[in-house]
Amino acid sequence: MKNSEDRDTNMAKTKTNNPGFYVGVDVGGTKILSALVDETGKIILRNKKKTRADRGGEQVLGRIYASIDELIAQSGCFPHDIKAIGLGVPGALDPGTGVVAFAPNLGWRNMPLKSLVEEKYSRPIFVDNDVNVGTWAEFKLGSGIGAQYLIGMFIGTGIGGGLVFEGKMFYGKSHGAGELGHMILREKGPKCSCGNKGCFEALASRTAIARDIEKEINKGKKSVLVAEGVESAQDMKSRALAEAYSAGDPLTRKVMDKAARYIGYAIAGLTNLLSPDVVVLGGGLVEAMQASYLDKIRAVVKKHAFAPSYKGLKIRPAMLGDDAGVLGAALIAVEGLKSKSA
């Protein structure tokens, strides 16, 4: 696609099987990932930039533009070759207006993201929460394909979730639905980043696991992590934890098995409440673990969920890894354009 004439000829030829290209942007707290994606979800080209949120929210927006610009320039497309742009954002937002009410990791408050990006590129823009976007990607291209009632659960620094019911993202009244990390599962439990105590996230996220292991190490408990120089919670990355677990480190096992129990309780409660057919479990920590860890979680769910709702439930690991963000963002643009023209 060197010029628009070529493109037009091309588009006319392949109109039915390749209706255009989309840009998906995964705006993270540390990096901005962009990708040029076709309508089927194939990634054609990628771009990666640091977010540099410390320089302020305006700068973050500028770096998003730079990422999209570079991507388009490298692709040889013209801006108008892009059918639509989708963005996944870690924050509270209204997908309808595209205003991000609050995204602390980006320094944004009441940022009219959709209208700004629309003005800049004159293309249809679609915006959603990053976890919704990841759930949507798993629904369209990953472990959630074919699900009627899908719960996406992503375990990492925090615990986030998304709900897809009957082919549609479930938003609830405030558009904030899916926040499954903040069900209170232990009264007076450990303090959560949200200010409450005993949230699921404060009991079973990687942050919670690392905190508990660090506490035990500080008390003098032995662990292979100490031998490897991983003594402080902030150094306990998913891979290090997964390796210590696989190596049979008793401390890591104890703490992570407790987390597996809580993950199981949470999924069991959600199963009784919503009767999903598929739960997709993703996020750095879960993806680093071996299959046997998921089996532990499944066993807890089986024991605690009602038999009719458990029957036929599939708990699957996420498939798309780091691509879920850009893919999902591009796919909400595909979907958004479809419903606009419908």
Added chain:
Amino acid sequence: MKNSEDRDTNMAKTKTNNPGFYVGVDVGGTKILSALVDETGKIILRNKKKTRADRGGEQVLGRIYASIDELIAQSGCFPHDIKAIGLGVPGALDPGTGVVAFAPNLGWRNMPLKSLVEEKYSRPIFVDNDVNVGTWAEFKLGSGIGAQYLIGMFIGTGIGGGLVFEGKMFYGKSHGAGELGHMILREKGPKCSCGNKGCFEALASRTAIARDIEKEINKGKKSVLVAEGVESAQDMKSRALAEAYSAGDPLTRKVMDKAARYIGYAIAGLTNLLSPDVVVLGGGLVEAMQASYLDKIRAVVKKHAFAPSYKGLKIRPAMLGDDAGVLGAALIAVEGLKSKSA
């Protein structure tokens, strides 16, 4: 309505504003309530019978028939004057097939309720879970009118719930969705009727409250309940508990305030997860309590739910009391007939 000619004239006259009559049956573990209801939800006539589940599941079915027969006979209607019959059943069932997989309080297992009642009355029959039916009644006629994302929570012997999203009952994959009483809110908590430990129901139902008060009384704790001869859990009915609470009985206050905290945690978690606009709180115990108890629950929710999802959330007491069952059952018949003819 003495004879069918009168009826026909009548029906022709009032065709637009009174399109017919419906029977709603609330099949409870101790009593069967039936009502003749018009399409707007006005109860015209009632019938009440004991369930006598101890005589077996076949007998229960016979008593449902007797209740409907008596109701119709007393009304002066002919069976074909009834547009449709709806039944609310305390058990796990498929509203599509109308087969009740399991209703322990009625002695039913794989009971093809819908087809049996259909055969008997040659009218369209609609069947749903009793709590769904109660939620539906509150949605159509009670505290849930106008809700887009409604959660019904009913606290009594157990804790049940129903979900109405965008004007439709939410069933999930197994039709069992709404079972919010069995989210595990305390690991190794008190034993629940479902076999698990620490379920919401085992922490905040009337049964749980009565169990905790009885335990303290047995340890020698003083309470106005003892003075009133209410010492065993099974005597602690909703009214007695509500009165002891109002009288400021310290033991009752302590135990019931703990339950209010758990109800608040549960609603906060559900608010973060589903972002409802209305939560209707019903059931014998909640309905017996004064408004200040609901305010305590609201305060816990406000403290623990995310601000954007809490904003605009209404937590309301149920309005329909014991009528919710028959009204909801009649209204699922109204609704079912509508979607059938649509």
